[in-house]
Amino acid sequence: MTHLTPTTNSIEIRRLHWHFKKKQPVLRGVDLALPVGSVTALLGKNGAGKTTLMRALTGGLPFPRGTVSVLGRDPWRERVAVLRSIGHVADQTELPRWMKVREHWDLLAPFYPGWEMSEARRLAERLGVDPDARYHDLSRGGKELACLVAALAHKPKLLLLDEPFSGLDVLARRRVFDALLELLREDGRSALLASHSLADVERCADRIAVLHEGRISLCGEIEELRRGATRLAVELEGDSPSWTPPLPAKVERREGRELVLYTLRDAESLQDQLAHDPAVKHVEPVERDLEDLVAAALGEVAPS
Amino acid sequence: MNQLRVLLYKEWRDQRTFCIAALGACLLLSLTALRIDGAALMKRSFFVDSVLPVCCMIFAAVLATESIARDAQSRVADTLARLAAPRTLVWSAKVLFVLLAVVVFILALLPLDYCLTLASSGGVLSGDQVLARPQFWAVTGALATAGLAFACVLRRALPATIVAALTLAVLPFVAGGLPPCRLSDWLYVFLAIWSPVELAGLACASFAVGALLAFSVRHADPLGWRRAVALCTGVSLVLLPSVAGSARRAWAAFDMPFGDPAARVCLAAPSPDARFVAVQMGQDLKADSTWTGTPGQELRRRRQRREVWILDRSCGTWNEIDTRDRELLLCSYRGFVRGPWDARSRLSVRFYSSPFVGAAGGLQLIDPATSTVVLAPPLGISMFDTLEAETGLGAWYTTIGYSRQSKLIVRWKERGIDLELSDRVVFAASPEPGILFIQRENGLVRHEMASGSETLLHTFPFEIRKGQGLRVSPDGRHIAVLGGGITTILDSSDGRLVVELPQGVWLVDWSRVPGRLGLVDTMSSRRELSWFALDEKGVRTLLATDMPNCVALGTDRLLAYDDHRIECMKLDGSERETLYEAKP
Numbered sequence: 025m026t027h028l029t030p031t032t033n034s035i036e037i038r039r040l041h042w043h044f045k046k047k048q049p050v051l052r053g054v055d056l057a058l059p060v061g062s063v064t065a066l067l068g069k070n071g072a073g074k075t076t077l078m079r080a081l082t083g084g085l086p087f088p089r090g091t092v093s094v095l096g097r098d099p100w101r102e103r104v105a106v107l108r109s110i111g112h113v114a115d116q117t118e119l120p121r122w123m124k125v126r127e128h129w130d131l132l133a134p135f136y137p138g139w140e141m142s143e144a145r146r147l148a149e150r151l152g153v154d155p156d157a158r159y160h161d162l163s164r165g166g167k168e169l170a171c172l173v174a175a176l177a178h179k180p181k182l183l184l185l186d187e188p189f190s191g192l193d194v195l196a197r198r199r200v201f202d203a204l205l206e207l208l209r210e211d212g213r214s215a216l217l218a219s220h221s222l223a224d225v226e227r228c229a230d231r232i233a234v235l236h237e238g239r240i241s242l243c244g245e246i247e248e249l250r251r252g253a254t255r256l257a258v259e260l261e262g263d264s265p266s267w268t269p270p271l272p273a274k275v276e277r278r279e280g281r282e283l284v285l286y287t288l289r290d291a292e293s294l295q296d297q298l299a300h301d302p303a304v305k306h307v308e309p310v311e312r313d314l315e316d317l318v319a320a321a322l323g324e325v326a327p328s
Numbered sequence: 329m330n331q332l333r334v335l336l337y338k339e340w341r342d343q344r345t346f347c348i349a350a351l352g353a354c355l356l357l358s359l360t361a362l363r364i365d366g367a368a369l370m371k372r373s374f375f376v377d378s379v380l381p382v383c384c385m386i387f388a389a390v391l392a393t394e395s396i397a398r399d400a401q402s403r404v405a406d407t408l409a410r411l412a413a414p415r416t417l418v419w420s421a422k423v424l425f426v427l428l429a430v431v432v433f434i435l436a437l438l439p440l441d442y443c444l445t446l447a448s449s450g451g452v453l454s455g456d457q458v459l460a461r462p463q464f465w466a467v468t469g470a471l472a473t474a475g476l477a478f479a480c481v482l483r484r485a486l487p488a489t490i491v492a493a494l495t496l497a498v499l500p501f502v503a504g505g506l507p508p509c510r511l512s513d514w515l516y517v518f519l520a521i522w523s524p525v526e527l528a529g530l531a532c533a534s535f536a537v538g539a540l541l542a543f544s545v546r547h548a549d550p551l552g553w554r555r556a557v558a559l560c561t562g563v564s565l566v567l568l569p570s571v572a573g574s575a576r577r578a579w580a581a582f583d584m585p586f587g588d589p590a591a592r593v594c595l596a597a598p599s600p601d602a603r604f605v606a607v608q609m610g611q612d613l614k615a616d617s618t619w620t621g622t623p624g625q626e627l628r629r630r631r632q633r634r635e636v637w638i639l640d641r642s643c644g645t646w647n648e649i650d651t652r653d654r655e656l657l658l659c660s661y662r663g664f665v666r667g668p669w670d671a672r673s674r675l676s677v678r679f680y681s682s683p684f685v686g687a688a689g690g691l692q693l694i695d696p697a698t699s700t701v702v703l704a705p706p707l708g709i710s711m712f713d714t715l716e717a718e719t720g721l722g723a724w725y726t727t728i729g730y731s732r733q734s735k736l737i738v739r740w741k742e743r744g745i746d747l748e749l750s751d752r753v754v755f756a757a758s759p760e761p762g763i764l765f766i767q768r769e770n771g772l773v774r775h776e777m778a779s780g781s782e783t784l785l786h787t788f789p790f791e792i793r794k795g796q797g798l799r800v801s802p803d804g805r806h807i808a809v810l811g812g813g814i815t816t817i818l819d820s821s822d823g824r825l826v827v828e829l830p831q832g833v834w835l836v837d838w839s840r841v842p843g844r845l846g847l848v849d850t851m852s853s854r855r856e857l858s859w860f861a862l863d864e865k866g867v868r869t870l871l872a873t874d875m876p877n878c879v880a881l882g883t884d885r886l887l888a889y890d891d892h893r894i895e896c897m898k899l900d901g902s903e904r905e906t907l908y909e910a911k912p
Contacts, residue, residue, distance in 0.1 A: 082410060085547055103546075107412035114410060118403040122341050131338060134330035135412045 033057045033093075034182045034214035035081065040090035042076055050076050052238030053090070058182075058214055058231075065225035066218040067318050068235035074218040075115055077235065078186045081216070082112055095182055108136055111175035115186040115218075117167065119159045125170050126155040129177065136178035144177035151199050164191035172200060176207060183207075183215035189224050201228055222314050232314070234321035242321035249317055255286045255310040256295060260303055267303050270294065284310065286320060331413060335421030342398055343391060347429055350387045351436060354380065358440050362447060380441055381458045386489075388430045388472040393488040395422045396479035396543070415544040423536065426472055434459055434468075466528030470496055473535040477563070480542035481555045496531060518571050530570055538562030583651040584611055584635055587911040592891035594634065595656055595877075599673045600840075602882030604696040605639040605907065606668055606675050607894065608656045636677050638696045639907060646908075647699035649692075653680040657691065674702065724761040738764065738777075745777045756798035756807065758820060765800065765807055765820065767792045772809060774820065785823030786816070801838045806845065808835050817845060827866040835862070841883045847871075849878065859888070861899060872901025 035058035043049040050073040058064050068074050079085045081094050083103030092099055099106045119128055125148070133139045148155055151169045162170060168191050175183065183204075189197055205228060208215060219225055225232060225246075232249070234242040242249070260267060260281040269275060273285040273294055287294055298307045357379065399405040408418055441459045458464050474492035482488045502515065522530065541562035542555040584591040588611070595608040611633045636654040638647045656668040657676040668676050675694040693703035728737040736751040740762055747764070749755060754767040764775040771787035790812035792798060799808040800820065807820045815829040829835060829848060838846040845862045859878045860868035871878065875888035875895075887896050892910035897903060 083546070084409065104412050104414055107410065112410055114406075116403070117407050119407060120338070120342055120402070120404055123338075131334050132411070134334055 032060065034060050034062075034095055035216060036091075036093045037077075037080075038091045040077075040080065040087055040092060042073070042080065042085060042087055049238055051080075054235070054238070054240055056233055056240050056243065058216055060212050060214055061208075062231050063208055063215040063217060063229045064231040064233055065229035066216055066233050066235060067220070067222075067225065067321075069322060070220075072235045073238060074235055075186055078112075078114070078184055078216075078218060081184055082107060082110070108138075108178075109180060110182045110184055111178065111180035112184045113168070113171045113175045113186060113188045117171045121158070121160045123159050124155070125153060125157055125159060125162075125173075128159060128170070128174060129155070132174055132177075138178040138180075140177060140179070143179065144173055147173045147176055147203060150203055152196065165193060165196055168192060169196060169200065172203075176203070179207075179210075181213055183213070183217075185215060185217045185219075187218060187220070189219065189221065197224070204228055222318065226314055232318070234318055236322050241323075242317065246314060250314070255284060255316065256298065257308050257310050258283045258285055258298060258304055259306040261305045262303075264303050270297055281305075286316070331417060332421055332424070335413070335418060336425050339395060339422060339425035343394060343425070343429065346391065346394065347433065350383075350390075351433060354383050354387075354437055355440065357383070358437075358444060361444060377458055380437060380444070381464055384430075384434050384437065384459065384464075385468050385471050387433055388426070388468045389475040389489045389492060390485060391429055392426045392472040392475040393479040393485040393492070395426055396476060397483055397485040397488065400479075400483035409546065415546070416540065419540050419543045423473075423476065423539075426476065430468065430472060434465075462525050463528070466525040466532070467496075470528040470531035470535070473532045473539065477535040477539035477542060477559050480539050481552050481559050483552065530567065534563040534566035534570075537566050584609055584633070586637075586646060587909070589892065589910045589912065591635075591910070593877075593889050593894060593908070595658075596879060596887055596889050596894055597656055597668050598879060598881045598887055599669045599675075599696065600671065601673055602885070603641055604673065604675075605641065605881070605887065605894075606656055606696070607637045607639065607889075607908070608634060608654075609637055610634045636675070636694075638675065638694070638699055640697070641907075647696075649677075649694055649699050649701065654678065654692070679704075725757060740777050743778070747775070747777055754792045754797050756800050758800050759802065759804040763804070763820075765798055767798070772798075772807075772818075772823070774823070783823070785820075786818055786825070788812070788816075799835070799838070801845075802840060806838075810835075826864060827862065829862075837879050839880055841880070847878055847880060859886075869899070871899060872897060872904075 035056065037054050037056040040051050040054040041049070042051040054073075054077065066074050066077065076085065080087055080092055081099055083099035083106055086100050094106050095109050097106050097109075123131075129141065129144050133141065145155065147153075148170075151173060153166065153169050153173050157166070157170075159167065159170060168188055172185075172188060175185075189200060192200060201224075204215070207213060208228075215228075217225070217229055229246065231245050232242065233240050236242075255276065256273070258269070260283070263281060269283075269285050273287045275283055276286045277284040285294075285298075295307055295309065298304050361379075396405075399408060409415075411418070438457075438459055441457050445457055471492060474496055475489050478491045478495075479485060479488035482491065499515070499519070519527070538559040539562070541558035545555045545558050548554055591609045591611045593607055594610040597606045597608075598604070599606070613633055634653055634655045635648060635651075636656060638649075639645075640647065654677045657678045658668060670676065670693075673696065675696050677692050677694055679690055679692050690704065692701045694700070695702045724741065726739050726741055728739065734751050736749045736753075738747045738749060738755075738757075739745070740747075742761065745762075749766070756765045757763070758765065762777040764777065765785070766773050766775050766782075768782075768784075770784060772785045772792070773782040774785050775782045785807075786809070788809065788811055792809055792811045797810050799810075801807070805820055806826060807818050809816045809818065813831045815833070815835050816825065817827045817829070817835070818824065819826055827845065833848050833850045835845075836847045836849055839861070843863055845864055848860050848862045848868065850858045850860070857874055857876060859871040859873055861871060862868055871886060873886065873888040873895075875890045875893070877890065878886060878888045881887040881896055885896050885898055887894065887907075889895070889908075893906065894908040895904060895906045897905065
């Protein structure tokens with residue numbers, strides 16, 4: 025196994041394949057790199073394989089093809105070492121009915137060398153988690169906050185968060201983001217966040233990776249992608265129902281002679297090409313948002 | 329250490345309610361039992377011997393399965409799987425907790441067990457309480473580890489407990505229920521080698537390893553096939569080498585080689601035509617992996633092995649049927665006595681479904697010329713029915729016992745005539761149909777079933793010994809009565825005294841030679857044994873052998889044998905020939 029230099033990528037996945045059955049492939053050659061210090065949002069449809077990917081990263085799945093490296097280690101073979109270095113909030117965490125938040129900390133503490141009870145208390149206070157509350161009595165959001173505290177208390181170098189904010193109210197969400205951003209400001213900490221909420225993603229992530237049909241269909245820094253992605257408003261000279269845009273543009277909407285095209289690559293040359301098309305009367309770029317980008321990456325035309 | 333401590337604490341908190349409730353339930357049961365008195369004394373004994381141990385076993389099994397199934401059902405197991413802890417450590421904590429809890433539970437019940445034992449036995453402590461026996465601890469441990477292992481696969485407590493109990497119980501049943509084959513032999517070897525405590529210990533070890541492997545499966549399928557495969561692998565890892573090692577030398581060791589000094593001649597029976605001699609050989613084996621033959625040694629853990637060899641005197645060759653355990657079939661059953669040979673010189677043997685004596689047995693008829701089995705009725709078919717139907721040498725009568733009424737009915741099968749007797753009565757049947765010899769209060773009578781008439785043959789001042797007390801000669805002309813230390817031979821038709829053998833002289837075998845009654849021996853001391861031929865006039869002719877066993881071979885020869893040697897000779901000792909001799 026190749027140990028990565030810690031300053032390059034926290035996570036490196038190459039051609040990862042996984043299938044539940046032979047006819048049901050979930051991951052079909054996923055390539056993903058998570059640079060140190062970045063917060064990457066993992067997006068995708070329901071059932072796209074985000075949780076499966078998370079399980080592979082935490083040593084819960086063997087991967088017959090491809091390589092996975094988390095903080096320079098193979099998570100399947102060095103599961104314990106990997107889990108000690110990361111903070112993981114799973115989509116569903118169940119604890120015994122009798123267990124209080126503090127008892128959960130007591131259970132976790134011996135297994136994480138970097139665990140600091142003072143840090144756990146500080147985070148709990150900041151996020152509004154009562155250490156003496158029974159875990160089972162907490163609301164869904166309360167459980168998520170308690171799990172987040174448990175995942176952060178040993179100051180992990182990498183955070184894996186699988187739908188961590190779905191049950192949080194607005195205030196709790198704000199507190200969580202503040203805590204997360206504070207933690208991530210420290211040197212060398214990274215996070216991979218699986219979420220469906222683009223608002224959350226825009227708030228805390230600087231990169232996105234879109235998982236679609238078993239592959240990463242879009243990956244990069246959000247700002248850079250926004251700049252690179254283009255939607256073009258086109259007006260045709262006359263009624264030309266058979267007119268089709270040149271590749272890689274696709275028609276998003278068509279109303280008579282007015283069309284809206286979108287493309288994810290090479291937008292400037294496409295605009296030049298359309299400007300010289302005799303059938304095109306006028307062409308101009310239209311501003312785009314993150315939702316359009318993700319929708320396009322998921323193979324669907326985003327609503328205008 | 330801290331890691332193990334927190335995991336143990338988690339297990340304790342998970343199972344605390346169950347442990348306390350189980351202990352409370354046992355205490356409540358015991359207090360209830362203590363309050364029962366008088367006629368329920370037996371019930372209290374039953375309670376101490378059975379109910380408390382079974383409660384402990386159930387507690388151990390349920391605790392073990394619950395420790396796994398509870399986490400699996402509540403999905404806490406998934407959370408534990410994401411903990412930065414080796415799976416082995418989590419598993420060890422569960423096993424250690426179950427072990428400690430079961431030990432504490434039983435120890436807590438031990439004083440109560442003693443109190444109950446004292447109460448049920450009137451203040452006498454036998455010192456043999458079930459809860460203190462190693463077998464109980466071993467079986468409880470095996471049940472708990474099996475429950476743990478199956479819970480790792482099934483993820484549910486109740487099915488895992490049931491499957492564990494069935495699995496542990498099924499092995500002896502399989503061994504007993506299988507038809508004789510290599511597998512059943514192999515199972516018997518396995519079961520015979522190990523003591524119950526060792527077997528339970530082996531089960532503990534194998535299921536513990538299996539449970540560890542099943543628990544360590546990180547990527548499990550919904551049906552649990554991967555965990556099942558892991559469990560089987562773990563169990564096999566421990567069990568297969570043990571079993572293979574145990575049975576390694578079994579086949580070679582069990583089959584007695586010709587001339588083996590550890591094998592002894594138990595019985596020799598010449599066929600009616602004197603062409604064949606069936607010899608039953610026996611050997612005691614030390615029940616361990618070496619299976620050493622142990623002649624003459626009394627060992628606690630030994631197994632008896634018997635084989636039947638057949639000598640064809642026409643060509644002098646020895647044959648063995650196969651390597652299975654067999655013995656010559658000598659019937660002495662409710663007045664019916666017969667040897668192993670039938671009129672067509674076929675040999676009746678009892679075979680066993682294991683390499684040792686003591687397993688389920690059945691009848692086989694052997695063709696001595698080829699040493700092959702010509703008839704082997706399935707197990708469960710009465711040997712006597714088979715003998716009657718197949719050999720034609722069965723009794724002309726059948727008996728029906730009514731144990732509740734202490735009655736026995738002798739039925740003349742051909743004519744359907746019944747005679748009711750007390751089942752304590754000593755009787756013998758004549759080869760002549762319809763004739764019985766019965767001991768009545770006034771003496772020995774001859775009963776003719778056709779007419780129902782009885783003739784007093786002789787009166788004796790003693791009780792006739794059961795079993796071999798009455799013996800009718802093969803031709804039905806004479807009857808030997810043993811009692812009071814003497815043997816009296818009477819004419820079976822009129823009760824005339826033919827010969828009275830004094831004390832120390834025994835009729836060993838009837839003779840088929842006209843004019844000769846049989847073979848008798850006299851034993852003045854252990855080393856001074858003399859053999860005589862007894863004729864109808866009571867004259868005894870000394871035979872030229874001093875071996876401990878002697879039978880007639882045809883009309884003019886004698887077959888004499890001891891543990892390691894068989895020889896034949898003429899009655900006067902001439903033409904002596906050694907048929908078998910163990911290697912020195």
